[in-house]
Amino acid sequence: MLNGLLAGSYYLLIALGLSLIFSLGGIVNLAHGAFYAIGAYLAVSIGSSLGFTGAVLLSPIVVGLLGVVVERLLFRRFYKADPSLSLLLTFGLAMVAEQALRMIYGAPPLSWSIPPELRGQVFIGDFVYPRYRLLILAVAVTCVAALWFLLQRTPFGRVVRAGVQNPDMVGALGISLEPYMGAIAFLGIGLAGLAGVMLAPIFAIHPAMGAEIITSAFVVVVIGGLGSFWGVVLAALVVGVTKGVVTAAGYPQYSEAAIYLLMLLVLLLRPRGLFGERILRFE
């Protein structure tokens, strides 16, 4: 149970960026998982010369900048288009990215480990937990707090939130959303890169690792509700706990199915997700 809550933090990092980009631009970014994979691979490349800290600091920034480029060159053309077109675009992008990783780094998984100073476990009574996972949790919590502050307490956040609700009105007020979209792409995709770096030491690093995690992230966004910040946070925890509880109950083989069942239930009862706001242009 407790482990499930902690496990939710992995989905959180990825789902937050996914939700941000969708809320503001209406783009369902199927390539989000690919940026997570790129983050992990870059971490291995950067980490070999600059160490773990260098990788954690640099890799998300590089991935974020890559996101800005993709936003400028590709996403920007699809904000007003039929959502199915951007779906095709990002699906294609995900395949190109996966194959590119395969061509550059090869298909066999790369090896990268937790740095020795972060190894070890923390014991709380009978419960044991790796120090490294607590670090991931801390990073996730920091990101959530920083993002919340940015969106709720700064002028930047006000414009973004207004843009989510009604981009035309924002335009009519003389505010161009374009630079905001670039910034959101940097943040959202950079977060996927950060998730890639943080998870690389404990997961297998292989070209399809993005495809592995993207479905769970989507389930989180759908359960949480579009445009809802806390919805995504809560959904990530709920998904983590569901998987954990089903596994602990002795049925790990059903843990994946359980989260889809959960999504089905939520959609039946609350079609907009747990905390989904009514956003006119997506109705």
Add this chain to the structure above:
Amino acid sequence: MNELVDTRRRVIVGASAALAAVGFPALIRAQSDVIRIGHLTPRTGFLGPLGEYAVQAADMAVAELNAAGGVNGRKIELLKEDSVNPQTASTKAERMIERDKVACIIGEISSASCLTISQVAERTRTLFINTGGNSDELRGKGCKKFMFHIESQNSMYVKTCGRSLMAQGLVKGKTWFSLTADYAFGHDLLRVSKRFMAANGGNFSADKLVPTDVTDFSPLLLEIRSAKPDLVISNLAGNQITNFLKQYSEFGLNFPVAGFGFDTALAWAAGPTNFLGTWPVVWHHMIDTPASKKFVADFTKIYGRPPENQAWGDYNAIKLTAQAMIETKSTESIKLVEHFEKGAKFGLMKTREGYFRKSDHQMMHEMYTVQALPAAEAKNKYDIFRSSAPVPAANESLEVIATTAEENECKMA
């Protein structure tokens, strides 16, 4: 007039010649100039990492054969495809056999895809050599006259590793906690490992099925910790093994670990600090025979890293097929099948030659167990384990590690 007829005739002749050149070149060439071999293996998905070794080794084998003048004076052409999943695998096998007229199909890692390919092979009477699917069922209930297995069956893996576990005192009266990949291969392996435990006086405290797309093992690791087993057994597959090893060491658990399904690349991906335990393999890059050393050196020269067991499988499958084609002076599947069934011997880079057992078409050959070295003793990122002597020992029959006549349910048509 005559001239006109003549011109017309020339046009028709020219046109049909052109058509022949455009429409049927593949067919004509396939039958006269080259021998086509179809290679199918997963290149994406959770087995994709191993597929790349298979493809690289197959390419290398064909290049070597062609450089030496081909087979019976004909060059080999390798058609390679990603088998993706069991359905796609069978569709592609069908297309290779019926449209491209391949002489045989070689490859595969997934036991589930082996099964669908073998059905196509049997129906079209085309030789299929399985290089990576381990399920006993493929050699048992699912055995086929046209399917041969250079990859060892699950029973051989379990009995090979089991010997080493018995020597370490981890079987009799001990409890095991096993994690099993939730698909055809895993289910089969779990069945075989339970049979081994029942026969040798051990118990399972728990056996958990793990979906192939699970990446986070933390709930299971916490469960293992509270179950306090004598041994943790991995019946996992592909990237699951790497994820499991990385997280097992992250959680700092110290129960002994062993596995019944293994690929060296997955240990390399886990890295020297995370790799631990006892594992069975069909071949590894540190085997001390001249043929193995040459293979490792040649492969490393081309691809910049040593080959692993999957590379061994596909390389040797192609080489032994070529050898059989030369020995029978034929590329006909039925002739090759008969040749194999007569017990033809093949080199396989080990100390003893191997042969396909007639009863179930399983390659009888030596296997090894590897034992992870402490991280400090690993010389580089590849030499991270030490190997046992070949199993079975030199004075034993090669068949002692395979399924017994009672265990085997194969009825060849």
